[in-house]
Amino acid sequence: xxxxPCCDKTSVKRGPWSPEEDxxxxxxxxxxxxxxxxxxxxxxxxxxxxxKSCRLRWLNYLRPDIKHGGYTEQEDRIICSLYNSxxxxxxxxxxxxxxxxxxxxxxxWNTKLKKKAVAMHSQQQQHASGGRARRGAGxxxxxxxxMQPSPASASSAxxxxxxxxxxxxxxxxxxxxxxxxxxxxxxxxxxAPLPPPPQQQASxxxxxxxxxxxxxxxxxxxxxxxxxxxxxxxxxxLLGIGDFPPGDxxxxxxxxxxxDRASSLQELAACYFPNxxxxxxxxxxxxxxxxxxxxxxxxxx
DNA sequence: AACATGGGCAACCGCTATCCG
DNA sequence: ACGGATAGCGGTTGCCCATGT
Numbered sequence: 001x002x003x004x005p006c007c008d009k010t011s012v013k014r015g016p017w018s019p020e021e022d023x024x025x026x027x028x029x030x031x032x033x034x035x036x037x038x039x040x041x042x043x044x045x046x047x048x049x050x051x052k053s054c055r056l057r058w059l060n061y062l063r064p065d066i067k068h069g070g071y072t073e074q075e076d077r078i079i080c081s082l083y084n085s086x087x088x089x090x091x092x093x094x095x096x097x098x099x100x101x102x103x104x105x106x107x108x109w110n111t112k113l114k115k116k117a118v119a120m121h122s123q124q125q126q127h128a129s130g131g132r133a134r135r136g137a138g139x140x141x142x143x144x145x146x147m148q149p150s151p152a153s154a155s156s157a158x159x160x161x162x163x164x165x166x167x168x169x170x171x172x173x174x175x176x177x178x179x180x181x182x183x184x185x186x187x188x189x190x191x192a193p194l195p196p197p198p199q200q201q202a203s204x205x206x207x208x209x210x211x212x213x214x215x216x217x218x219x220x221x222x223x224x225x226x227x228x229x230x231x232x233x234x235x236x237x238l239l240g241i242g243d244f245p246p247g248d249x250x251x252x253x254x255x256x257x258x259x260d261r262a263s264s265l266q267e268l269a270a271c272y273f274p275n276x277x278x279x280x281x282x283x284x285x286x287x288x289x290x291x292x293x294x295x296x297x298x299x300x301x
Numbered sequence: 302a303a304c305a306t307g308g309g310c311a312a313c314c315g316c317t318a319t320c321c322g
Numbered sequence: 323a324c325g326g327a328t329a330g331c332g333g334t335t336g337c338c339c340a341t342g343t
Contacts, residue, residue, distance in 0.1 A: 016311070016337080039328065055329080056312065068310095091331060102331075103311075111309055 013048045017057055021047060025054055026062050034058075060103045067099035071108060079105060079113060 013021075028045035035041065039051035047054060060066070071079075075097055082093045090102035090109075097105065 014313080037328075050313095051328085052314095052330095053312075059330095060311075088332065106332075107310055 011048075012042075012050045012053075014050075014053070017061075021049065022057070022062060025058060029058055029062070056103075060101045063101075065099050066101065066104075068104065075100070076113060076116075079109060080117065083109065 024045050024047055028041070032044070035044075038055040042049045042051055042054050045054070078096055079093055082096065086092060088106070090106040094100045094102040094105045
């Protein structure tokens with residue numbers, strides 16, 4: 001027997017929201033907040049809607065700081081880089097793009113950016129092979145398989161297809177633990193009072209940042225450090241300055257989008273680090289040296 | 302002008318994670 | 323420690339509109 005539904009779907013309104021409903025929800029949330037309970041909110045607000053529907057409407061459409069459309073090339077680059085690095089974890093990707101929602105980013109990727117990427121990729125494949133397309137190239141699966149070590153879909157909700165490019169599949173548990181420890185230190189830098197100069201960064205990261213509590217066994221990447229730090233770990237790759245293979249859709253085919261990387265460093269760093277000093281420190285660091293064999297954290301350690 | 306087709310986007314569905322008693 | 327309730331997430335669906343025939 002399954003769980004009871006969150007609301008009686010036969011008695012609540014579904015489908016597109018009317019302006020009146022939008023106004024009811026907007027004014028209620030602005031006056032009272034969500035109260036931490038979306039299920040009870042529709043009744044309090046006088047809406048005949050499911051709580052989940054209200055939450056989605058607010059988060060994706062009614063929030064005051066939402067931006068719709070008009071994606072910049074900078075945002076394109078961030079999305080592509082992050083997708084390459086962490087896969088379809090839209091909430092994480094969206095969190096790096098102020099004013100964008102996961103749904104919006106997901107739709108944008110699925111309807112526009114993905115096609116752009118595939119087109120660029122096939123164009124480059126034709127160039128590289130004198131017109132012969134690589135077998136399987138251009139499909140989502142081949143894109144995934146051709147990507148660099150990817151932490152995509154680290155959660156247990158990963159689909160079978162995602163598993164092919166899952167983080168866990170790419171790195172050994174010991175490597176993950178090692179990376180997680182590094183991340184823990186670096187992550188703390190965002191709140192540190194004064195970061196050291198870049199050249200001292202590696203040795204002193206641990207000193208200006210208290211280590212977080214050890215992760216629960218078997219869940220190092222997936223829980224306490226995963227969501228926040230996985231993408232930070234792959235900053236060089238996110239920027240396209242890591243070790244993408246030349247034929248990679250993002251490292252190669254997406255080269256035009258990833259060009260002008262150096263000038264984008266500051267903007268990107270600002271996206272990744274809430275603390276301006278940490279962003280500055282990262283920007284100033286040397287990101288272009290070759291990656292270590294493990295392919296992990298070469299700019300951060 | 303009428304119809305078919307495809308793209309874009311909002312909303313829904315079903316699942317996992319997390320919280321809380 | 324356990325189980326129920328809720329939040330959050332990613333995949334999918336379906337509607338609307340623009341464009342082509």
